[in-house]
Amino acid sequence: MTLVLRMIAQRLALGLLTLFVVSLLIFGATELLPGDFAEAVLGQAATPETVAAIRRELGLDQPLVLRYVDWLWGAVQFDFGSSLAQRNRAVSDLIATRLGNTLFLALYAAAMAVPLALTLGILAALWRNSLFDRVANSSALSAISFPEFFVAYILIYILAQGGWFPSMARLPAGADLGEKLYRAFLPALTLTLVVTAHMMRMTRAAIINLLASPYIEMARLKGMRPSRVIVHHALPNAIAPIVNVIAINLAYLITGVVVVEVVFVYPGLGQLMVDSVSRRDIPVVQAVALIFAAAYVLLNLTADVISTLSNPRLMHRK
Amino acid sequence: MGMIFTLLWIAVALTVAMALALGFRKLATAATRGETSRALRDAPLTAAFGMMVIVIYLIVAILAPLIAPFPEREIVGTQFQPWTAEHWLGTDALGRDLFSRMVYGTRNTVGIAFATTALAFLIGSVLGLLAATVGGWLDQGMSRLVDVLMAIPSLIFALLLLTIFGTSIMTLILVIAVIDSTRVFRLARAVSEGVVVMDYIEAARLRGERLPYLITREILPNVTAPLVAEFGLRFCFVFLSISALSFLGLGIQPPTADWGSMVRENATLITFGDITPLLPAGAIALLTVAVNFVVDWQLYRASGLKE
Numbered sequence: 001m002t003l004v005l006r007m008i009a010q011r012l013a014l015g016l017l018t019l020f021v022v023s024l025l026i027f028g029a030t031e032l033l034p035g036d037f038a039e040a041v042l043g044q045a046a047t048p049e050t051v052a053a054i055r056r057e058l059g060l061d062q063p064l065v066l067r068y069v070d071w072l073w074g075a076v077q078f079d080f081g082s083s084l085a086q087r088n089r090a091v092s093d094l095i096a097t098r099l100g101n102t103l104f105l106a107l108y109a110a111a112m113a114v115p116l117a118l119t120l121g122i123l124a125a126l127w128r129n130s131l132f133d134r135v136a137n138s139s140a141l142s143a144i145s146f147p148e149f150f151v152a153y154i155l156i157y158i159l160a161q162g163g164w165f166p167s168m169a170r171l172p173a174g175a176d177l178g179e180k181l182y183r184a185f186l187p188a189l190t191l192t193l194v195v196t197a198h199m200m201r202m203t204r205a206a207i208i209n210l211l212a213s214p215y216i217e218m219a220r221l222k223g224m225r226p227s228r229v230i231v232h233h234a235l236p237n238a239i240a241p242i243v244n245v246i247a248i249n250l251a252y253l254i255t256g257v258v259v260v261e262v263v264f265v266y267p268g269l270g271q272l273m274v275d276s277v278s279r280r281d282i283p284v285v286q287a288v289a290l291i292f293a294a295a296y297v298l299l300n301l302t303a304d305v306i307s308t309l310s311n312p313r314l315m316h317r318k
Numbered sequence: 319m320g321m322i323f324t325l326l327w328i329a330v331a332l333t334v335a336m337a338l339a340l341g342f343r344k345l346a347t348a349a350t351r352g353e354t355s356r357a358l359r360d361a362p363l364t365a366a367f368g369m370m371v372i373v374i375y376l377i378v379a380i381l382a383p384l385i386a387p388f389p390e391r392e393i394v395g396t397q398f399q400p401w402t403a404e405h406w407l408g409t410d411a412l413g414r415d416l417f418s419r420m421v422y423g424t425r426n427t428v429g430i431a432f433a434t435t436a437l438a439f440l441i442g443s444v445l446g447l448l449a450a451t452v453g454g455w456l457d458q459g460m461s462r463l464v465d466v467l468m469a470i471p472s473l474i475f476a477l478l479l480l481t482i483f484g485t486s487i488m489t490l491i492l493v494i495a496v497i498d499s500t501r502v503f504r505l506a507r508a509v510s511e512g513v514v515v516m517d518y519i520e521a522a523r524l525r526g527e528r529l530p531y532l533i534t535r536e537i538l539p540n541v542t543a544p545l546v547a548e549f550g551l552r553f554c555f556v557f558l559s560i561s562a563l564s565f566l567g568l569g570i571q572p573p574t575a576d577w578g579s580m581v582r583e584n585a586t587l588i589t590f591g592d593i594t595p596l597l598p599a600g601a602i603a604l605l606t607v608a609v610n611f612v613v614d615w616q617l618y619r620a621s622g623l624k625e
Contacts, residue, residue, distance in 0.1 A: 021466045029482055138364070141614070145606035147558055149565050149581060150599035153588050158324075161591055255473040259562050263585075273474075274566050277481045285481045292474045300469075 008305055015301040022293045023075070026286055027068050071286075080287035085279045091287045094272060099291065101171060102261070102268035105184055106253050109191035114246055117196040121203025126230070128208060136200065143197035148256055152190040152263040159186060169264040187264040191256050199249045206241035210234055240310035247303030251296050339367035361615060368611030375605055379425040386418035391573040398587070407594055410584055419575040420598060427577045428605065430491060430570060431557040437495035438552065442502025443545060447533050449503070450510035461507070464500045472497050473559060477568070485568050490560065498556055505548055509541045543620060550613035554606045561602050577602050 055061050062070075074080060080091035124133045143151070160167035165186050175183070210216070211234060219229045258270035265271070269288050276284040343366040347359045361369075378385060387406075388394045392414065399409040407416040449457040467475070476493055483489040513519065514537065522536050563569030564578025572579060577598035584595040 018466065018469050022469050025466060025470070026478060029478060032482055141610055142603075142607050145554065145558075145610050146603040147561050147565070147578075147599060147606075149562070149578075150596070150603050153581070153585065153596055153599060157588050157591075157593065157596065161589065167589055251471070255471045258473060258477075259565065262566055273477055274568070277477050277566075277568055278485075280481055280484075282481060285478055289470070289474050289478045293470045296471050296474075297469055 004309065007308060011301055011305050011308075015297055018297050019294055022297065023072055023290060024068070026289050026293070027071055030282055030286070031064065075287070075290060081283050083276075083281055083284050085276070085281040085284075091283050094284060095269065095287060095291070098267055098269045098272050101266065102257060102270065104180065105187055105191070105261070105266060105268060106250070106257060108181070108184060108188040109195065109253060110250055112188060113192040113195045113199060113249070116192065117199035117249075118203055118242065120196070121200040122207055124200065124204045125207035125211065128204075133204075137204070140197040140201050143193060144201070146194075148190065148194055148259040149263050151193050152187070152260055155186055155190055155193075156263075159189075167264065169266040171267060184266065187260045187266050190260050190263075191253060194256055195249050195253055198252060199245055202245040202248070203242060206245060207234070207238060210238055210241070240307045243306045243310070244303050247299050247306070251299040251303075254292050254296055254299075335367055336363055339363045339370060342366050342370035342373075357619070364611040365615035368608035368615075371604055371608035372612065375424055375428060375608075378421060379428055382421050382425045386415075386421040388415035388418040390414075390419060390422040390575050400592075401594075407597065408592075410580070416580075416584075416594060416597075419580060420577075420601065422575040423577045423580060423598060423601070426570060426574055427561065427564075427602070428557070430487065430576075431553065431560050434491045434495045434560065435498070435549065435553045435556045437491065438498040438556065439502050439545070439549060441495065442499035443506040445499070446503040446506025447510050447537060447541070450507045450514050451529065451533055451537060453514075457507075460503070464503050467497070467500045468504075473562065476559065476563060480563070480568050485571060487570060487574070490563065490569055494556055494559060494563075498552060501555075502545075502548065502552065506541065506545060509544050510537050513537050513540045547613060547617055547620065550609050550616070554609050557602070557606060 060067075071081070078092050080095070083089050083091050083094060086094075120136055124136045127133055156167045159165050166183055167186065169183050169187050171180055171183060216229060216233055219233050220226075257268065258274065260266070261268045261270035262274055269291065273285060273288040273292075275281075276288070340363065343358060343361060343363070346366070346369070347355050350358060358366075393412055394415050395405055395409045395413045397409065397411055397413050399405055399413075401408050405415050405417065407420065410416055410419065445460060449460045470478075475497055479493045479497075480489065483493065519532065519536055522532055527536070560569055561578035564576050565582050567579065567582060569578060570576040572583075580598040581595050587595050
């Protein structure tokens with residue numbers, strides 16, 4: 001047990017280290033800005049006096065290390081300073097509700113995608129080279145190749161035009177859960193379709209790999225019923241690869257969410273980020289990038305820990 | 319009722335695609351000789367279809383000015399005209415001919431994606447080969463840097479960099495190429511690691527060969543095959559991310575005709591039941607599917623798997 005705890009602590013420390021370097025990168029990237037943060041804010045109105053004033057106001061006259069420590073200390077407490085485009089609004093203010101919305105959308109999509117993808121993937125693996133497998137596989141390959149917005153607009157064309165679902169997923173304040181689920185259905189479905197394709201293919205590959213192992217063959221050869229082979233021998237060992245597949249694909253959701261939110265005008269973090277990029281509102285972009293990167297690192301970390309837990313051999317690598 | 323029509327449409331489209339692919343395979347087999355011809359004859363229909371699509375896109379991209387009936391950026395009609403004999407796909411929000419912009423879009427979108435992928439491969443494979451051959455602190459330093467860069471989701475990283483450097487085609491190409499080169503670096507390094515430990519490399523080192531000779535003459539020829547297969551897959555990723563960025567209004571900028579931004583500009587039409595904005599999106603999807611089919615076939619051939 002101590003071995004397990006030590007392994008988890010090690011992975012966590014490694015994850016934190018990664019996050020620290022990522023934060024350095026996200027903060028340091030703005031130093032690459034041609035000219036200066038202050039000039040970027042002012043644009044045409046940049047005169048030496050205004051630039052100096054803004055620099056003082058944003059603390060840009062401080063040395064780099066000090067500013068970084070300040071920013072990181074704030075970020076840990078969920079305080080990212082104030083937005084450049086809307087000068088009197090705190091970034092954390094802009095982010096707070098949107099973070100909840102994005103999490104809602106991602107969980108909604110995951111709740112639909114995971115069971116669907118696992119069922120399809122396992123069935124395709126069991127009936128491999130059947131017509132079902134071929135159709136599922138080639139549709140998944142095509143779905144992976146589709147840009148997210150293509151899937152989104154096809155769904156709008158089919159489902160929103162008839163008035164079944166709204167094509168704009170604005171969430172009114174105080175909407176109850178049913179209303180929210182209804183309004184966010186199309187964006188969630190888009191994400192589900194995109195992620196399911198990836199997840200299904202990976203599940204199928206993992207299960208086929210597993211079914212080819214000698215102990216499964218042994219179980220078959222001694223005349224065990226196929227259903228028992230699957231439930232007693234294959235499934236317990238399939239947990240590791242399947243959990244891995246799920247975590248990797250949830251991490252993939254993070255990128256997918258950006259485009260989908262824009263298509264459906266969904267008030268989430270992705271849309272905020274895209275708007276801020278075109279306004280060059282650097283503090284907001286930094287904050288959102290840090291949140292997305294943290295989620296990404298965390299999911300990959302979870303996948304790593306769970307797959308190590310379920311396969312003791314991985315504990316002793318190297 | 320609508321459902322049945324949709325299914326019927328899909329069935330018809332699949333049949334036509336299969337027939338075209340069959341014809342293309344016959345043609346390609348007849349036009350080539352020897353080894354290539356035999357390989358093409360045995361290609362599955364999906365791969366034949368993929369190759370046909372790629373060839374068509376290439377022809378359209380090269381001959382764009384001859385095919386397009388109207389200039390790329392000129393306003394030639396009123397806004398949002400429906401499909402007519404003159405404007406095959408109607409006109410956009412400014413009154414530009416959509417069919418012509420689709421044709422020019424082939425050249426711009428595919429061309430930029432191709433240039434970006436090529437650049438990513440140049441950076442990634444040169445650095446990857448160097449890291450594997452030289453080893454030591456250079457290898458460690460570059461590998462750890464790539465690890466960190468890959469810990470940030472690529473679209474998010476691209477958005478961050480585009481905020482800082484602004485949105486122009488040049489920065490777009492550079493940003494995406496640098497981000498994607500990390501993936502190429504990983505592969506190039508991993509593959510050449512296996513080659514570097516070979517005896518003939520040792521022999522070449524003892525002969526006193528210099529680094530450039532070692533890399534270009536001894537290692538590179540042995541790692542080309544997996545890198546070429548990866549090129550196809552990478553192209554798909556780059557193509558999709560550039561399209562996504564253009565769709566978000568942060569990639570290829572107007573008035574350059576580009577599929578991603580065309581979808582964005584005309585998206586409102588969809589809610590009125592006009593499928594025109596789906597066409598550029600479909601063009602993107604079709605090319606990625608085609609490349610994937612061909613890569614699948616090539617990987618299958620290279621792996622020597624016969625079920």
